[in-house]
Amino acid sequence: MLQNYLKIAWKVLLRRKFFTFISLFGISFTLMILMVATAMIDHVTGPATPEKRLDRMLFVNFIKMTGKSGNMNTFPSYYYMNHYVKRLKTPEKISVTTTFRGVNSYVNNKRLSLDLKFTDANFWEVLDFNFLEGQPFNQQDQKNANRVAVITDHARDQYFGPNVSAVGKYMVADGIRYRVTGVVEDVSYSRFNSYANIWVPLSTAPYNKDDTGLTGSYMAIILADSKADIPKIKEEYQSIVKQVKLPNPKEFDKFYSHTESILEGTIVRQLLGDGENSGMGKFIAIISVVVFLFMLMPTINLVNINVSRIMERSSEIGVRKAFGASSNTLIGQFLVENIFLTLIGGLLGFLLSALVLEIIADSGLIPYAQLGLNIRVFGIGLGLSLIFGFISGVYPAYKMSKLQAVQALKGGQV
């Protein structure tokens, strides 16, 4: 039966090529936009090298203080990380890093701009970098504040020459000489917590040990033992946050900080959150409404086209009813046909998305971005196609099922 439905669906598609083009264009273009958007979100927030274990990860990137002097939303200090974040007992590991900063190197009197990040040795255990050669620096390097560095293949190619081995060689950045211990694959600029071109021990970072201020330029990556520990860590962190002593309560009397996922903490809270609520609910509602409205137009278009196509097929509907198709069987047939059409549209949308993402990746808009349609994005695209096909097919199918066999055989009005 399915084969018969698909044969008919295919023939109907070929019958009115212009209508088919309009339908498929609407579906594939809409899905392309949604899939590119999904791929971008996935690129920033989904698990990818080196942040592969995101389901077990939390991040402390911001602290917020409010009071008479207004609001302050900034990165925490090393003191805050050491005295508060590192008090957490539940996580398997905590890594503290700085934000990346621009440094200059010179190769043959030409300036090479690179991004450098200070990290502890845990950084290499919490994250999963792909080492092309050598290895990360270790706890001993961190303890001794050794001038060692891990660099990306891009930095290696620029500094030492394409594909020249760099391990054991020295590299100067901002006038400081580092011995290269390892070379890793490039990390996308959008991976804010792990991105840099050079990583060096945190112990070599210039900071004032007597500074007990809460604000600075540090971040923490927390790895839980298991996914189940995530709520426990969040709870434990909030109990620590309550103990934070504010340096100047007359200026700022309230303090907020959260340990959250990238999407919730780094993106949504910064856009929509206040001190207490991350704004995730609002974010989901906004995204849902946007996606719904975005899909609504081509859906209405498809519904209209489908209704007019039913008119052309009234004889077939009448014959099928006469020979034993119930209304529900016909609804099933029409939905299968429509889902078939939207899956073709989905496939085209998928190919278009791959093309657009390739263009975005090649444009260098997001440095070192490896944009692609992975299985997760494909699954979302497929799901969207099915929803699309179902929604745009239900109303015309319902109208069709209401058509009396006699009316249909006479070419009656739907």
Add this chain to the structure above:
Amino acid sequence: MNNYTLNPLATNNASVDTPPHHQKTVIKLTDIEKVYQTKTIETVALHNINIAIRKGEFVSIMGPSGCGKSTLLNIMGLLDEPSSGTIEIDGASVKSYSDKVLARLRNEKIGFVFQSYHLINDLSVVDNVELPLLYRQLSGSDRRKRALAALEKVGLSARTKHFPNQLSGGQRQRVAIARALAGQPEIILADEPTGNLDSVMGNEIMDILLRLNEEEQTTIVMVTHDELMAKKTERLIRLFDGSQVS
């Protein structure tokens, strides 16, 4: 074939006319009325129709255009509902049947042949003939076997892979008959099956229907305008302005 004519009085006292030599009643219509109503006009399409069709009969329905012949056939075939009255198939009233049960009944008991064939142009001849079998629990190979057998009966074995628009009118009507036969129904309802055909082709189609009736005892009810065709059937029902006149 005998031309058996009904008692005209039977329509007035609501009794059901019965042919002499057949046993089981397969379709029974009692006090059927069909009224089409718009906001301003009420049109009576059928009035006080009482007919019994017995197993193995070949009945023709005649009457001028617009007298309700096709409406009557559609009501017999459960494609249309009467405004009042009772339809019985194999002795059971279908009044309370759901859409699903009516669909199954049509699928298993009745085959339709339409004047304008109503073949699906996007499907091949054999796929068209398979159509009634799609709604049964049959494997693809069983469906194909039955469809090919039906096409053989109408002499179209050589055209199975053609498409309807590659066939002549007579051939299309033969495909439509094969489609009606494929499900091996007890009853075939044919709405002017020779109406769009010339006399040679019309006779060919009529011969197929007569053979089916004689050899396989298929009950056939045929609407026709053609007196010559009607004379070949066992019994003639005449309608005039929605009422049964003979």
